[in-house]
Amino acid sequence: MLQTISYLYQVADVFAFLVLAAAGLAIIFGMMGIINMAHGEFIAVGAYVTTYSYQAGAPLVLGILLGSAAAGLFGIALERTVVRRFYHRPIDSLVATWGISLIMTQGALLLFGSGAPGVGTPFGSVAVAGGSFSIYRLVLLLIAVLVLAGLYLVFMKTRFGVHARATMQNAAMARSLGVPVDRVYAATFGLGAALAGLAGGLYAPTMTLSPMMGGSFVIEAFVTVVAGGADVLVGTPPAAIVLAVIKATATSFYGQVYGVMGLLVAVCIVVRVLPDGFTGWMTRRST
Amino acid sequence: MTALLQANGLEKRFGGLKAVDGLSLAVEEGELHCLIGPNGAGKSTFFKLILGRYPPTAGTVHFKGEDITKLVAAARVRKGMSVKMQVPGVFPQLPVVQNLTIALQSHFGGSDLPREVERLLAFVDLTRDARKLAGNLSHGQKQWLEIAMAVGVTPTLLLLDEPTAGMSPEETWKTGEMILSLNKGGMTVLVVEHDMAFVRQIAKRVSVLHFGKLFAQGDIDTITNDEAVQEIYLGKGHHAH
Amino acid sequence: MKNLLSLVNGPQTFGQGRTFWSAALLLLVAALFFPLFVSNYTVGNVAFFAVWVFMALGLSLIWGYGGMLSFGQTAFFGMAGYSYGVIAINFGQQSNLTFLSLILALVMAGLLALLIGYFMIYGRITGVFVGIVTLSLTLTLATFVNQTAGPEWRIGRARLNGYNGMTRIPPLSIPWVDGKLYFEGTAFYFLVLALLVVTYLGLRILVNSRFGNVLVAIRENPDRAELLGYDIRRYQLAAFVIGSTLAGLSGALYTAWGQFIAPASMALPAAAMPIIWVAVGGRKDLTATMVGTLLVLWLFQSLIVISQQYALIFIGALLLVTILFTPGGYLVWLMEHWQAYTERRRERAVPLPSGRPVAEGAAE
Numbered sequence: 001m002l003q004t005i006s007y008l009y010q011v012a013d014v015f016a017f018l019v020l021a022a023a024g025l026a027i028i029f030g031m032m033g034i035i036n037m038a039h040g041e042f043i044a045v046g047a048y049v050t051t052y053s054y055q056a057g058a059p060l061v062l063g064i065l066l067g068s069a070a071a072g073l074f075g076i077a078l079e080r081t082v083v084r085r086f087y088h089r090p091i092d093s094l095v096a097t098w099g100i101s102l103i104m105t106q107g108a109l110l111l112f113g114s115g116a117p118g119v120g121t122p123f124g125s126v127a128v129a130g131g132s133f134s135i136y137r138l139v140l141l142l143i144a145v146l147v148l149a150g151l152y153l154v155f156m157k158t159r160f161g162v163h164a165r166a167t168m169q170n171a172a173m174a175r176s177l178g179v180p181v182d183r184v185y186a187a188t189f190g191l192g193a194a195l196a197g198l199a200g201g202l203y204a205p206t207m208t209l210s211p212m213m214g215g216s217f218v219i220e221a222f223v224t225v226v227a228g229g230a231d232v233l234v235g236t237p238p239a240a241i242v243l244a245v246i247k248a249t250a251t252s253f254y255g256q257v258y259g260v261m262g263l264l265v266a267v268c269i270v271v272r273v274l275p276d277g278f279t280g281w282m283t284r285r286s287t
Numbered sequence: 288m289t290a291l292l293q294a295n296g297l298e299k300r301f302g303g304l305k306a307v308d309g310l311s312l313a314v315e316e317g318e319l320h321c322l323i324g325p326n327g328a329g330k331s332t333f334f335k336l337i338l339g340r341y342p343p344t345a346g347t348v349h350f351k352g353e354d355i356t357k358l359v360a361a362a363r364v365r366k367g368m369s370v371k372m373q374v375p376g377v378f379p380q381l382p383v384v385q386n387l388t389i390a391l392q393s394h395f396g397g398s399d400l401p402r403e404v405e406r407l408l409a410f411v412d413l414t415r416d417a418r419k420l421a422g423n424l425s426h427g428q429k430q431w432l433e434i435a436m437a438v439g440v441t442p443t444l445l446l447l448d449e450p451t452a453g454m455s456p457e458e459t460w461k462t463g464e465m466i467l468s469l470n471k472g473g474m475t476v477l478v479v480e481h482d483m484a485f486v487r488q489i490a491k492r493v494s495v496l497h498f499g500k501l502f503a504q505g506d507i508d509t510i511t512n513d514e515a516v517q518e519i520y521l522g523k524g525h526h527a528h
Numbered sequence: 529m530k531n532l533l534s535l536v537n538g539p540q541t542f543g544q545g546r547t548f549w550s551a552a553l554l555l556l557v558a559a560l561f562f563p564l565f566v567s568n569y570t571v572g573n574v575a576f577f578a579v580w581v582f583m584a585l586g587l588s589l590i591w592g593y594g595g596m597l598s599f600g601q602t603a604f605f606g607m608a609g610y611s612y613g614v615i616a617i618n619f620g621q622q623s624n625l626t627f628l629s630l631i632l633a634l635v636m637a638g639l640l641a642l643l644i645g646y647f648m649i650y651g652r653i654t655g656v657f658v659g660i661v662t663l664s665l666t667l668t669l670a671t672f673v674n675q676t677a678g679p680e681w682r683i684g685r686a687r688l689n690g691y692n693g694m695t696r697i698p699p700l701s702i703p704w705v706d707g708k709l710y711f712e713g714t715a716f717y718f719l720v721l722a723l724l725v726v727t728y729l730g731l732r733i734l735v736n737s738r739f740g741n742v743l744v745a746i747r748e749n750p751d752r753a754e755l756l757g758y759d760i761r762r763y764q765l766a767a768f769v770i771g772s773t774l775a776g777l778s779g780a781l782y783t784a785w786g787q788f789i790a791p792a793s794m795a796l797p798a799a800a801m802p803i804i805w806v807a808v809g810g811r812k813d814l815t816a817t818m819v820g821t822l823l824v825l826w827l828f829q830s831l832i833v834i835s836q837q838y839a840l841i842f843i844g845a846l847l848l849v850t851i852l853f854t855p856g857g858y859l860v861w862l863m864e865h866w867q868a869y870t871e872r873r874r875e876r877a878v879p880l881p882s883g884r885p886v887a888e889g890a891a892e
């Protein structure tokens with residue numbers, strides 16, 4: 001019994017992590033066709049701002065929101081200056097954002113040093129069926145679901161969402177219909193960065209702070225986005241579920257390392273079998 | 288005598304839609320055969336089935352007497368087909384002369400290769416632009432470059448999908464003359480076309496497609512004067528000029 | 529000589545005239561006499577630089593000429609490095625067959641490349657997904673080897689040693705008059721130089737041949753290439769295997785020189801380095817890649833003495849600036865403009881019998 005609950009808990013935990021880590025990246029990839037290699041650094045921005053705010057006395061929730069906002073603003077600034085030249089050039093954008101990532105991580109290393117004391121994980125743990133499970137991580141699961149629901153509302157029910165989806169389908173057409181495409185791009189990139197910052201802030205209490213910390217998220221985020229495909233609403237959730245199961249299973253049998261390897265191998269298989277990710281599979285099924 | 292190209296009962300289904308529906312068509316050696324029909328008649332789909340872009344849901348394709356239904360496009364090209372698709376397909380970052388060299392290098396060797404390239408450049412009037420990057424040519428010139436590439440391999444069957452798309456009337460006329468001279472030299476040509484003036488210029492034999500089926504067939508005058516054909520283009524109650 | 533020139537010159541490489549080849553020859557002579565003027569230590573260091581060039585040239589072939597962004601170079605680097613280590617430790621030392629170990633290491637890298645290449649290319653994985661799949665596989669390999677620290681992880685007498693890396697690998701040696709000639713310092717330098725010359729010329733011949741023509745055609749418009757009757761997958765796979773095996777050559781030489789190989793050579797940020805060298809210099813041209821790689825490496829090494837952070841920030845900035853302004857590579861940009869300049873000069877200088885110069889299509 002404990003084993004089952006433990007396993008389900010693990011799957012849920014990984015699912016939450018994948019969704020939160022990948023949501024921002026998926027939106028940017030789906031909208032602008034670029035691969036943001038600086039995604040891990042946006043996460044780090046969120047984590048750092050959250051931690052410093054908390055240590056300055058702010059309540060954790062506020063700290064997390066600040067972290068998310070900071071990352072979002074930083075993202076918009078970056079988009080306006082650099083990223084906008086690379087739309088729909090996935091390889092060039094990959095290389096360019098890689099450069100940005102290098103500058104950010106190494107710059108942070110220079111400024112902040114290699115580590116900083118983190119925040120402790122709040123809420124403690126709950127005992128179930130003889131095992132002890134962190135409540136905070138269950139809260140994160142709830143937040144992950146809320147994020148997905150929130151994204152659904154934004155993209156389906158708001159004017160921005162309509163503009164965004166139009167731009168995603170056909171930017172030239174949208175522009176000629178009066179959609180402020182440049183602002184949509186900037187806002188979307190900012191949203192993607194803010195979500196990354198949110199993930200950083202949310203997980204900051206569970207990790208040590210370091211300028212390289214984005215790296216712990218990046219593999220999972222990329223794998224989820226590639227497997228999910230361009231649509232964060234249709235593709236990311238099923239991809240996250242499938243990958244969470246794979247990772248949890250591999251981890252419980254063989255350990256953390258094989259968990260990560262399992263993901264990496266899974267992405268290769270998905271790319272081979274479902275070239276458009278789960279997005280393609282789901283949309284094809286509905287025709 | 289067996290036709291050079293024989294399509295038998297070709298069918299292609301996309302989901303619930305039958306784009307090509309039991310189409311049988313023969314192209315004899317030396318013919319200049321035009322395929323026309325209103326939008327959505329299945330011309331493009333049929334063209335791609337002949338080329339081998341995707342397999343048919345039913346039916347067969349025979350080329351030079353051989354069943355090529357299961358062969359991929361590259362293999363069919365190696366058997367003696369050559370194709371020019373609707374959108375100009377050149378190698379944009381390579382110079383014009385290299386585009387042709389690549390097309391011809393598996394058919395000509397040594398000093399024959401540059402000579403053939405020269406000849407083809409003259410044929411499509413691109414000698415002056417030989418060193419230009421193919422991507423910098425005008426639309427019409429790109430089409431001609433691709434025709435030169437398709438023709439230079441001296442194919443047995445030349446397949447052209449709307450070769451004059453996007454061309455000016457002068458360029459269209461010139462293209463027509465090019466195709467006529469190729470056909471006079473013995474090349475079999477199958478052309479999918481929209482432009483009726485162009486079809487008039489070049490066609491000997493015309494097949495009309497409609498709803499994925501062969502609707503009418505004959506020489507150009509019979510077809511244009513056929514009321515049923517006029518109707519499918521213009522709707523009932525209309526007549527062409 | 530004329531025949532060799534006609535083979536190494538061609539549409540896919542810049543630098544074909546007499547000036548270029550004279551300069552190249554001069555550089556080669558300088559390189560040959562270089563060890564006379566500097567210490568053995570410096571010579572060894574320079575050779576170490578040059579070792580990375582094979583990996584860069586390989587990536588140029590795969591990405592610049594073949595149009596496939598492969599993040600896998602360091603995977604093959606590591607594969608060959610570890611293979612050399614394993615074979616040399618087990619068999620090399622005693623039987624004086626370290627060179628055979630080198631060759632077998634290349635074969636191993638080549639086989640891995642064949643496997644991965646086949647999976648990707650015949651699985652119709654294209655564009656940026658090639659990068660993603662190769663990156664994933666590289667990271668998987670690195671992650672796996674990283675945790676092989678325990679004593680049970682061994683092949684024969686060679687312990688994999690996890691993140692600490694495999695040590696005590698015998699250097700390259702051949703039987704010599706009085707025992708053994710070890711390829712360290714100057715001897716290693718000449719070996720690498722020789723291999724570099726052969727590789728460079730060999731690749732030039734390859735990319736300017738009919739094979740090379742088809743390869744760049746596939747890069748430009750794979751569909752059209754296919755409709756000309758070419759089996760594009762075979763060409764892509766060939767380019768991928770050759771380019772990846774070159775990365776293996778870098779790996780094997782690196783391992784033989786330092787007598788050491790670790791998973792850090794495969795993981796990030798090492799995996800990104802070849803991309804950066806090749807992107808900055810110019811992936812579409814072999815010479816640009818070679819010179820660009822050496823330049824960036826030299827800059828990096830000079831800066832890393834000050835601080836690793838500054839060095840990496842510089843690299844990041846260099847990458848960004850290059851992609852923003854000269855996305856094809858800085859050196860390629862220079863070469864293209866130089867070529868345009870010389871062509872314009874030639875055009876203007878063609879006189880009519882009347883003596884007036886007239887613009888004419890540049891003859892070559």
